[in-house]
Amino acid sequence: MTAYLIKGASILGGDPADLLLSGGVIAAVGVGLTAPAGAETVDAEGLVALPGLVDLHTHLREPGREDAETVETGTRAAALGGFTAVHAMANTSPVADTAGVVEQVWRLGQEAGHCDVRPVGAVTVGLAGERLAELGAMADSAARVRVFSDDGKCVSDAVLMRRALEYVKAFDGVIAQHAQEPRLTEDAQMNEGAVSGRLGLTGWPAVAEEAIIARDCLLAAHVGSRLHVCHVSTAGSVEIIRWAKSKGWNVTAEVTPHHLLLTDDLVEASSLGAYNPIFKVNPPLRTREDVEALRAALADGTIDVVATDHAPHPVEDKETEWGAAAMGMIGLETALPVVQLAMIETGLLDWAGVAERMSATPARIGRLSGHGAPLQSGSAANLTLVDPAARTVVDPRASASKSRNTPYEGLTLPGKVVATFLRGRPTVLEGKLA
Amino acid sequence: MKRHLISAADLSRDDALLILDTAEELAQVSQRSIKKLPTLRGRTVVNLFFEDSTRTRISFEAAAKRLSADVINFSAKGSSVSKGESLKDTALTLQAMGADAVVIRHGASGAPHRLAEWVDGSIVNAGDGTHEHPTQALLDAFSMRRRLGPLDGRRVTIVGDVLHSRVARSNVLLLATLGAEVTLVAPPTLLPVSVGSWPCEISYDLDAVLPKSDVVMMLRVQRERMNAAFFPSAREYSRRYGLDRDRLGRMPDHAVVMHPGPMNRGMEIAAEVADSPRSTIVEQVTNGVTIRMAVLYLLLGGAELEGGAQ
Numbered sequence: 001m002t003a004y005l006i007k008g009a010s011i012l013g014g015d016p017a018d019l020l021l022s023g024g025v026i027a028a029v030g031v032g033l034t035a036p037a038g039a040e041t042v043d044a045e046g047l048v049a050l051p052g053l054v055d056l057h058t059h060l061r062e063p064g065r066e067d068a069e070t071v072e073t074g075t076r077a078a079a080l081g082g083f084t085a086v087h088a089m090a091n092t093s094p095v096a097d098t099a100g101v102v103e104q105v106w107r108l109g110q111e112a113g114h115c116d117v118r119p120v121g122a123v124t125v126g127l128a129g130e131r132l133a134e135l136g137a138m139a140d141s142a143a144r145v146r147v148f149s150d151d152g153k154c155v156s157d158a159v160l161m162r163r164a165l166e167y168v169k170a171f172d173g174v175i176a177q178h179a180q181e182p183r184l185t186e187d188a189q190m191n192e193g194a195v196s197g198r199l200g201l202t203g204w205p206a207v208a209e210e211a212i213i214a215r216d217c218l219l220a221a222h223v224g225s226r227l228h229v230c231h232v233s234t235a236g237s238v239e240i241i242r243w244a245k246s247k248g249w250n251v252t253a254e255v256t257p258h259h260l261l262l263t264d265d266l267v268e269a270s271s272l273g274a275y276n277p278i279f280k281v282n283p284p285l286r287t288r289e290d291v292e293a294l295r296a297a298l299a300d301g302t303i304d305v306v307a308t309d310h311a312p313h314p315v316e317d318k319e320t321e322w323g324a325a326a327m328g329m330i331g332l333e334t335a336l337p338v339v340q341l342a343m344i345e346t347g348l349l350d351w352a353g354v355a356e357r358m359s360a361t362p363a364r365i366g367r368l369s370g371h372g373a374p375l376q377s378g379s380a381a382n383l384t385l386v387d388p389a390a391r392t393v394v395d396p397r398a399s400a401s402k403s404r405n406t407p408y409e410g411l412t413l414p415g416k417v418v419a420t421f422l423r424g425r426p427t428v429l430e431g432k433l434a
Numbered sequence: 435m436k437r438h439l440i441s442a443a444d445l446s447r448d449d450a451l452l453i454l455d456t457a458e459e460l461a462q463v464s465q466r467s468i469k470k471l472p473t474l475r476g477r478t479v480v481n482l483f484f485e486d487s488t489r490t491r492i493s494f495e496a497a498a499k500r501l502s503a504d505v506i507n508f509s510a511k512g513s514s515v516s517k518g519e520s521l522k523d524t525a526l527t528l529q530a531m532g533a534d535a536v537v538i539r540h541g542a543s544g545a546p547h548r549l550a551e552w553v554d555g556s557i558v559n560a561g562d563g564t565h566e567h568p569t570q571a572l573l574d575a576f577s578m579r580r581r582l583g584p585l586d587g588r589r590v591t592i593v594g595d596v597l598h599s600r601v602a603r604s605n606v607l608l609l610a611t612l613g614a615e616v617t618l619v620a621p622p623t624l625l626p627v628s629v630g631s632w633p634c635e636i637s638y639d640l641d642a643v644l645p646k647s648d649v650v651m652m653l654r655v656q657r658e659r660m661n662a663a664f665f666p667s668a669r670e671y672s673r674r675y676g677l678d679r680d681r682l683g684r685m686p687d688h689a690v691v692m693h694p695g696p697m698n699r700g701m702e703i704a705a706e707v708a709d710s711p712r713s714t715i716v717e718q719v720t721n722g723v724t725i726r727m728a729v730l731y732l733l734l735g736g737a738e739l740e741g742g743a744q
Contacts, residue, residue: 189543192627192628193627193628194628194631196626196628197626197627197628197629197631197632198603198628198632199543199544199565200543200562200563200564200565200566200600200603201543201544201563201564201565202564203626203627205627273547273548273550273551274544274547275543275544275545275547275548276548316520319520319522320520320521320522320548321521321540321542321544321545321548322542322543322544322545322548323541323542323543323544323563324521324542
């Protein structure tokens, strides 16, 4: 296996140093390292080195919706976005609710080789919210599932949620809840507020998210379990999570890049046209006040991680009237640029803070070894090199994803992933798949 | 004027007054024995109706035909649309046929906005989901003006299911543009949570508002809404928010009663109120054709009006 000497990278935005990747690990870090015989040299002057990003929330759509995405195309996009591991959500067809399906997804990830694919197991059979799926079998399988979620649907039954939280303690699992009270969100189309009232679209009220988060925090405290809250989208949710953490309860939370940047008024007026379902996502885009609260919460640690909720959909599922369109946005390739725009360029976070929230902490929540480790000698050589000075106009057709449903079309975003290494092997070099 | 009429907010005060004044001229034509004008000869107007609405479709059809336009009625029922053809494919078909204007009625809010992205012709929104119905608001304003004169400072009370009403949204916007003072009256469950940001007043008490109203517009309320707990029963709704003879008596003598139709007689409006001389409901239907003629004429830039009341 070829060794790589990365010259002059700014580790977590600090002083330039060289990193020698050899044998799948970081063999040495220092100034003025010399390349061993046969090693390739990567000039990283001006580039920031981060541990390989870890996504807790990715929809790879395979098996079942290979027209939207496959493990191969989705993980290509992940590598180009700087990710070395993604958690593949369970709402595939068939649902990832058995050891067989999660092992299939895990194996597809191995074969693709662009990043590690960690399947998420469904909490309930068929995501139906009625019976627990065989959580232990998935945990014990080759896929070693530790994150369980009915994402796309909420485990709304309080007893079932309680049992799931309790049950996964046996193998140190975590329930990642899609917090959405179903009765309060029947036929919900967008954030309930001034814009939905004007547009005549059925509202998705903040309380439908906050009520479930409050209940789940109380349940997790009661049974002493780990809870992870998916895609937090409201200022009220932030307050509840902050309160739960202040009690010392084992609650973690994620926010998506799009909820850190975009607001619900884009549905009414944007350069991409009014009622453009490119902005339709679940949970919905909220208000400027919510965006500010989410940024502050990510900065102060109330929200632990950024997760993409990369949700590919084919063109025909988005080029429709709003009400008929699918919910979701792709986001693997734009995640880091959006975080740079929303958090770094606003001074809310530095690169070390980004590394913690997009690599170390998600790896810890997912109990994923070998990822998110500090860039020091002996760590697995999972890392990415970013050019923070680059500026790119987002072109949907340039995405490695099979789908084109990015809400950032035409927007100029900062930062570009130049290289990504998975256990010392480049998956991306010079901004292209290696 | 903008190229499309999708929202009442697309109209400036000058635009709205031009439409009303043009309709006034066209109303003279409608009283002649030969009602047809040649102004849109050779132009194609497509009526694209994804929802059943015979009344609105006939109104637009009559309007286009009186202006000598070629009219194509495209009903989604029984067509390829009901077999899964997308709105976009329908749009591309219309585009290929060279429609100069597309009048669209659709059950999804925002469908006309999407259509406008895909076809070059003018889009006229004939009602989209629970969003807007701007020609209804224009014909309502036209009917009010014919009864009461200019609308500046006139007090218009709109009563009923505002939450699900495209008529209410368009009327609030247009009446604000025209300088009228609008009050919405409804049970709190049938108002959007953010209605406080709209350019109007809100009340839950119909009896308190009636004596100060120049116009009372009743909205259709579907009985099925009570199944989703918007109100307890049709009887209770009717008792608190229905317009009956007693309430009619509390209105000023000059005040008029309006309803966009179709009515639930006995629910939001008593039959004797609907049929009283204070009601403009039949005039509204007549005025619908006139106002839609004015809209099509102005959007499509027809030739000079001939024989109008210059």
